[in-house]
Amino acid sequence: MGRRQDLIDTALRLFYEHGIHAIGINQVLQESGVAKQTLYNHFESKDSLVEAAVEHRDKLFFQWLESRMNSRPAGREALMEMFDAVHDWFNNRVPTLHRFYGCFFINTCGEYSDPEHPVHKRCAAHKSRIFELLKRHALEIYSSETDAEELANALFLLKEGAIVKAHVEGDLDAALKAKAIASRMISPH
Amino acid sequence: MGRRQDLIDTALRLFYEHGIHAIGINQVLQESGVAKQTLYNHFESKDSLVEAAVEHRDKLFFQWLESRMNSRPAGREALMEMFDAVHDWFNNRVPTLHRFYGCFFINTCGEYSDPEHPVHKRCAAHKSRIFELLKRHALEIYSSETDAEELANALFLLKEGAIVKAHVEGDLDAALKAKAIASRMISPH
DNA sequence: CCTGAAGTAGACAGGTCGGTCTATTTTTAA
DNA sequence: TTAAAAATAGACCGACCTGTCTACTTCAGG
Known part of the structure; x- marks a missing residue:
């Protein structure tokens, strides 16, 4: 897999669990079993390793979510599947x-x-990619660009809110509650 | 105001802007103009200063939001006011x-x-207090405990989502969009 | 077989970290 | 006025920080 990827994997794992400034380069090196000079052959600084880790997480997460949503019919069902997907994520059923x-x-x-x-900026770009994914499916429901954008935005906010609630308050059902609200929004009764 | 409060104010400001692990004790001391021993007379460790800063922010934020909501009639209008309040916050119109x-x-x-x-835990407790505030007002709209809780939950997720979107993507209108969605949810048309 | 690239271990540098300690000054209150 | 309490400056500690450097090993391709 190559040392470069080993470094990124280890860095991402540690950064994600403890935060970036709490993790030193030496810890990444020790846990990945890579030598210090090797790191500085591949990355010019810690910050550039951080960038690579963010980029990697972006790819990991987006591909995972997109493939989960693609497993269902485009539009409403795929959007609902998003909430089931993050529900699995919250409950540690997604090893990747x-x-x-x-x-x-x-x-x-x-x-x-x-x-x-x-x-x-890379973090913002990730969120933007996710939003576009939602909007693509929202366009399967509403022909109007504006309506689709509004729906995508609402689902996006609910999803972000659920992530926060699940993490900060430890509410492992946050995704299901968000899904229920979303479901009412797409086809109100 | 006392050195203890000076330390908390300075620490909170720096922690909030840069993150906690990125800020050293010495920087807090320099910017607050307080001596190191004084800090360790009031707090037994950096962590306990962090706790005090979180507690202070909890008080600041909650009192501000509650008073903003109390400026409007309880129930629907107060809940809508919440979105206007955070909109002002996002756009730096709340010096406190x-x-x-x-x-x-x-x-x-x-x-x-x-x-x-x-x-x-203190962060979770803060979110919990905010939720209870929303629920109190939701109960002015729905007599059913369950309905009120569901409404409060939906508004809470929208608000959290808006905060995230405003910060990560720099979307300064996130609160207004969330408000529009919320408004449709309370009195659907 | 040889060469050059890539990786290793680990010392090293200069700085910052959280935290302790001493010695002195300022403030407060009896 | 005076004694205790609180705050000051700043040296100091060992640990850790990012990043550089040297010297040695591994290994693949021509």
């Missing part, structure tokens, strides 16, 4: 995403609040 | 809360992911 410690991108922005910082 | 860097409690949980850690 590691044990649940909230959203890595939200957590990371808490440590890099400057919106111009490359790390913050 | 400092410049907007997302939710301090969410950010802090990203650095203290262990749910048993006292700091994490």
